[in-house]
Amino acid sequence: MGELRLMKGNEAIAEAAIRCGCDAYFGYPITPQSEILEYLTLENPEPKTGMVVLQAESEIAAINMVYGSSACGKKAMTSSSSPGISLKQEGISYIAGAELPALIVNVVRGGPGLGTIQPSQSDYFQSVKGGGHGDYKLIVLAPNSVQEQYDFVALGFELAFKYRNPVLMLSDGAIGQMMEKVELTDYIPRLTNEEVIKRTGSWATHGKPEYRKHNIVTSLNLQPEPQEQHNHHLQAKYKEIEENELRYEKFQCEDAEYVFVAYGTSSRLCQKAIQLGREKGLKLGIIRPITLFPYPSKPIKKAAKKVKAFLSVEMSAGQMVEDVRLAVNGKRPVEHYGRYGGMIPMPDEILEAMEELIAKVEKKAQKKAEKKAKKKAEKKAKKEQK
Amino acid sequence: MVTIEDIIKEENKVFSKTKLLTDKTFSYCPGCGHGVAHRIIMEVVEEMGIVEQTIGVAPVGCSVLAYDFMDVDMQQAAHGRAPAVATGISRVFPDKYVFTYQGDGDLAAIGTAETIHACSRAENIVIFFINNGIYGMTGGQMAPTTLIGMKTSTSPHGRDLYNMGFPIKITEMVAQLDGVQYVTRQAVHTPAAVRKTKKAVKKAFENVKNRKGVSFIEIVSNCNSGWKMTPVKSNEWMEENMFPVYPLGDIKG
Numbered sequence: 001m002g003e004l005r006l007m008k009g010n011e012a013i014a015e016a017a018i019r020c021g022c023d024a025y026f027g028y029p030i031t032p033q034s035e036i037l038e039y040l041t042l043e044n045p046e047p048k049t050g051m052v053v054l055q056a057e058s059e060i061a062a063i064n065m066v067y068g069s070s071a072c073g074k075k076a077m078t079s080s081s082s083p084g085i086s087l088k089q090e091g092i093s094y095i096a097g098a099e100l101p102a103l104i105v106n107v108v109r110g111g112p113g114l115g116t117i118q119p120s121q122s123d124y125f126q127s128v129k130g131g132g133h134g135d136y137k138l139i140v141l142a143p144n145s146v147q148e149q150y151d152f153v154a155l156g157f158e159l160a161f162k163y164r165n166p167v168l169m170l171s172d173g174a175i176g177q178m179m180e181k182v183e184l185t186d187y188i189p190r191l192t193n194e195e196v197i198k199r200t201g202s203w204a205t206h207g208k209p210e211y212r213k214h215n216i217v218t219s220l221n222l223q224p225e226p227q228e229q230h231n232h233h234l235q236a237k238y239k240e241i242e243e244n245e246l247r248y249e250k251f252q253c254e255d256a257e258y259v260f261v262a263y264g265t266s267s268r269l270c271q272k273a274i275q276l277g278r279e280k281g282l283k284l285g286i287i288r289p290i291t292l293f294p295y296p297s298k299p300i301k302k303a304a305k306k307v308k309a310f311l312s313v314e315m316s317a318g319q320m321v322e323d324v325r326l327a328v329n330g331k332r333p334v335e336h337y338g339r340y341g342g343m344i345p346m347p348d349e350i351l352e353a354m355e356e357l358i359a360k361v362e363k364k365a366q367k368k369a370e371k372k373a374k375k376k377a378e379k380k381a382k383k384e385q386k
Numbered sequence: 387m388v389t390i391e392d393i394i395k396e397e398n399k400v401f402s403k404t405k406l407l408t409d410k411t412f413s414y415c416p417g418c419g420h421g422v423a424h425r426i427i428m429e430v431v432e433e434m435g436i437v438e439q440t441i442g443v444a445p446v447g448c449s450v451l452a453y454d455f456m457d458v459d460m461q462q463a464a465h466g467r468a469p470a471v472a473t474g475i476s477r478v479f480p481d482k483y484v485f486t487y488q489g490d491g492d493l494a495a496i497g498t499a500e501t502i503h504a505c506s507r508a509e510n511i512v513i514f515f516i517n518n519g520i521y522g523m524t525g526g527q528m529a530p531t532t533l534i535g536m537k538t539s540t541s542p543h544g545r546d547l548y549n550m551g552f553p554i555k556i557t558e559m560v561a562q563l564d565g566v567q568y569v570t571r572q573a574v575h576t577p578a579a580v581r582k583t584k585k586a587v588k589k590a591f592e593n594v595k596n597r598k599g600v601s602f603i604e605i606v607s608n609c610n611s612g613w614k615m616t617p618v619k620s621n622e623w624m625e626e627n628m629f630p631v632y633p634l635g636d637i638k639g
């Protein structure tokens with residue numbers, strides 16, 4: 001077992017970056033994620049591992065520094081919180097268009113606008129439906145513990161380089177700020193320049209040697225035909241990601257009649273709600289998406305065969321619920337419960353929302369049964385009359 | 387009779403294109419200064435033998451396709467962000483010669499913050515700033531460096547001081563910053579100007595070698611299409627109107 005440490009979620013991200021051989025971190029202060037930059041500047045990994053840590057003049061500059069470093073084939077990352085992530089969207093679109101591997105962390109806070117500094121999950125649309133301009137997808141990882149915040153840094157870089165695609169870790173202010181036990185991994189040395197060139201020599205800018213043509217990193221095509229081709233290529237890549245990289249978790253779903261769908265902090269709260277509900281004899285379970293792109297549409301669709309209804313719980317006005325509805329496709333009722341603007345729902349409120357949904361579904365089922373029985377009785381009476 | 391074929395011979399050659407310019411036809415208008423500026427930079431990279439260590443950053447603007455013409459590894463940056471992108475490159479490859487090539491709209495309007503802060507951090511890079519007082523690629527709109535009274539498609543009655551403010555002298559601003567080693571303003575419209583600019587480019591790359599922080603070279607250039615003049619007339623107009631506001635010469639270092 002690796003070294004155990006009690007850490008804040010944000011600190012875990014910073015420590016994971018140092019240990020997984022990250023080459024560069026570029027950040028800008030914003031609550032509730034400033035500890036990432038603070039931890040890294042305090043740890044000062046450059047003399048030890050060679051990892052560059054730099055405070056940029058803006059979130060915009062930070063994401064463009066990531067562009068520059070990752071276009072050199074290096075492991076580069078940035079982090080921010082919602083308003084700052086909005087500022088980064090232009091850069092993220094360029095990174096996706098130029099097919100660069102990069103890790104972006106969003107420790108979400110309440111919005112819109114300057115909003116609040118408290119936790120929220122209202123950046124779901126921005127994360128999985130685009131955010132920036134153009135047809136592109138990010139691989140989106142949604143941790144629900146400090147340990148996962150730690151683990152998803154290395155995983156994020158692995159996926160980013162595997163597909164040459166930006167990866168977004170969609171966290172929230174609760175996971176970023178709370179402290180939990182983390183099992184640390186051993187230090188992985190950064191790749192040497194020779195290793196970087198070997199791994200990324202076909203596309204990255206390292207300085208042009210005699211033996212090859214110059215490498216160009218760009219997202220521009222002046223003609224629409226090659227740009228459409230490039231888009232075809234991107235879509236094929238996203239399809240491949242959907243086929244290979246789906247991650248989700250089911251909890252107490254074996255006998256569940258009613259199922260929560262929730263990620264991140266909400267999934268932890270739902271787990272408690274399930275426990276409270278089961279004490280009352282309710283058969284509850286949860287499907288937790290770990291990747292939000294790719295989304296676990298198929299497992300949800302499959303679950304819809306025996307589950308009576310779904311409750312999507314998110315600290316938003318109802319964003320992910322749209323994807324649950326798409327997956328269920330009208331076969332079962334799907335509702336949303338959420339608090340937002342920085343408010344966190346309590347497990348008993350979540351359970352109450354589920355109980356309301358159950359009551360509604362059961363009332364409807366009862367009415368249906370009564371109607372059916374009535375019809376049957378009428379039919380029988382008619383037959384007897386004859 | 388002497389024919390052309392008699393003249394085109396190796397022993398009569400007085401000039402050849404640097405091998406670091408590709409054979410792709412320039413997308414620039416005939417008469418524009420970009421081509422000369424590209425050539426000078428690539429000549430210096432070739433002469434210093436640093437092609438394997440050089441990484442350039444192209445901007446958004448007329449020179450967005452600079453990567454098609456300069457035969458070195460290059461990245462294309464979002465509008466105005468080239469100094470941040472160059473920072474990202476230079477920080478992970480501290481031994482490389484990293485340069486940006488930017489126009490006035492890119493560097494002095496949308497990218498002002500990135501320019502100032504890369505300079506302030508003393509990034510070990512060269513910034514080439516081509517100032518023609520206009521947004522060329524988008525069709526001749528007013529730029530931050532457009533002169534007072536100058537007509538563009540978004541200042542059709544001439545740049546009006548009261549509504550549109552003053553042209554920005556960002557090169558003088560940058561010279562105030564401690565992180566900047568060398569600041570100069572040059573031109574490429576005459577052979578003498580070309581020679582001076584080339585000397586400045588060489589000095590800038592030497593500064594990178596010696597890790598001296600930012601070298602900032604403004605090249606005041608023409609935009610004959612945007613200014614709606616012949617190339618010759620545009621160069622005369624530049625001398626008469628641009629140089630008094632943007633005087634040539636070393637400003638720092």
